[in-house]
Amino acid sequence: MRSGELASAAGVNVQTLRYYERRGLLPQPRRSPGGHRDYDSAAVRLLRLVRAAQRLGFTLDEIAALLGAHSRRQPSSGLRGRAREKLREIDGRMAELATVRDALARVVDAECDSLTHCAEADCPLSAGELAGP
Known part of the structure; x- marks a missing residue:
């Protein structure tokens, strides 16, 4: 799915999506032959997870640290x-x-x-x- 579709599905705007990418909260997506970003359904789940963690009071830095621990397949992410x-x-x-x-x-x-x-x-x-x- 493209950026607008992902943003809509996750309940964020496209600028938030780009910001999360720059912060490393969302991995860089594949690119279509035309250069468009192409996201999979896992990106929707990840964005929703980030938003839920923010509602619980976690900062983006804290979320990034927790996601970083998860992506390195550590047994405990410290959550x-x-x-x-x-x-x-x-x-x-x-x-x-x-x-x-x-x-x-x-x-x-x-x-x-x-x-x-x-x-x-x-x-x-x-x-x-x-x-x-």
Whole structure:
């Protein structure tokens, strides 16, 4: 299949497809006698896999490393370990978001309508817990 067909089938645009090729996430395809790129069905699966990994929070560099390990036929690509790291990162972000959510709920409950007034009054924001060091 050609570039446009592959991009459509995988749910990406052609520019993304070319970018993934330049990054080495997608192998260079065969060329037709006329010079057109000719992809097989494995390219669709690979693109979908890359997109799914991105949705899980993996960066393109991390995905490239995982795909590189797979392409070298290593017995372990490290996916499980990297997934554990992502889980720890997400747990940390969720804890931070819970803190922010709780502070916002206290602002709403305290009926703070002015940031300036809030700084002078007994407002949850003036406690400084979110201000950082």
